[in-house]
Amino acid sequence: MSRDVAIIGVGLAKFGERWNAGLKELMAEAGLQALEDANLKSDDVEMLYGGTMASGRFMGQEHVAALMSDQLGFKNIPAVRIENACASGGSALRQGYISVASDIHDIVVVGGVEKMTDVTSSEATTALGGAGDQEWELFQGITFPALYAMMAKRHMYEYGTTEEQLAAVSVKNHENAMKNKYAQFHKRLTIDEVMKSKMVSDPLKLLDCSPISDGAAAVVLAPLEIARKYNDTPIKIVASAQASDTLRLAERDNLTSIKATSIAAEKAYKQAGVTPKDINVAEVHDCFTIAEIMAMEDLGFYKKGEAGKAVMNGETAINSKISINTSGGLKGCGHPVGATGVKQAVEAVWQLRGDAGERQVNGAEVALTHNVGGSGATAVVHIYKRAN
């Protein structure tokens, strides 16, 4: 038997180019905010999971979970780093969930961090390339934008998705980021500006791609039965599911959907006893604009081939049919890879508590987060509700 798990505290370090903050400063900023939110002392924490993808490549620093615990003043607790490429944060959250659900620990902190801007963009491109198959993708100079570009081109070929529809994802997410003080960008975009931005890997342009970012995020988990001791509005994690697939893009069943997402989503909906129609607000993994379109389809919000039109029609803006990436997503809020999956949970909690300010989704009851690693070799889906 497993226990119900709630999030009792959340914290974020502002995403962006944080020249004056290293890993320690970013982690402390997010972690302390989460502890304060949960009204906890450092001594109350029993276990820490830390998500980071490539701190060794970016900063020469490994052993990041112990460092997180050290920096937050936790006393000799077990601390474990989770690396699952860009899904490191979501995977760390799932491990935290499992350790509370299985009655191993009561108070668990899940942190995510990445400090990416101390290296050049081509070094960052190389580091992120490690999320794919090193021997057969990165070795041939096949970058992440290129992998998603090939998915985009095939999606356009099979379903008639257009470059303007891709651009509309970026425009919407930048619009949402305007209302998020933690976001990397506070800059409105037009479809024309996205279309005219520098080509990176056709059809993906610079403004179709999530940026290189610094940032950190943290959540505190507790068994639901004691959650109200710490927080008046605990948010229950009603589903936690994950799936994997081949590391190499070409070896998948097809290029136009991410199968690991569909599998994880199906399990998550079953665990939560909800359907895609019940989701009011979703943070999905828009590392590239095409990724949000595939996520909308693979998560069951739209039929295959319909998502591009829906974005163009404004159906996924805040307080429309389904509010997607209210935080600004990876595109507008930024994508410090290890932090992203945890940040998504933070946004879900704010939305369900009614604390999302200008970007609040009216009557948000059920939230979903979706975190992808690599070109789809890992997908993690969580669903949340306000605890009654």
Next chain:
Amino acid sequence: MITMEKPSASLWRKIKPRYNLSGNICKNCSTAYFPPRIVCRKCGRNSKMESMTFSGNGEIISFTEIRVPPDTFRDEAPYTVGVVKLDEGPLVEGHILENGIKIDIGTKVKAAFRKMYVDGEEGPIYYHYKFEPV
């Protein structure tokens, strides 16, 4: 922080498949694999893998021109890569060469043996299969 990360042993280990398009086939379910796998995705522990050399003929499933390369391909950009479905079944990523034929999804290609990149001024020259439109 990042240094050249192409340990030569890792290259030599894969020379046979990279140079000769040598993959394998599972005799249990007749699924062909390139690059070769140790374990068949369908049969798992019951795999019966045998070597198989591929013809190099195939067609483009998708492709893109890379304008922002990783460090190692600094001097090669822009270059075009694609996912190619080999006639024997498997899909594989590779460079697509320009030879005057306009490429698109569905364009037939054939593998050729080509220089991939040179590792700095004194480093080794790396070779690889690349696909050429036919």
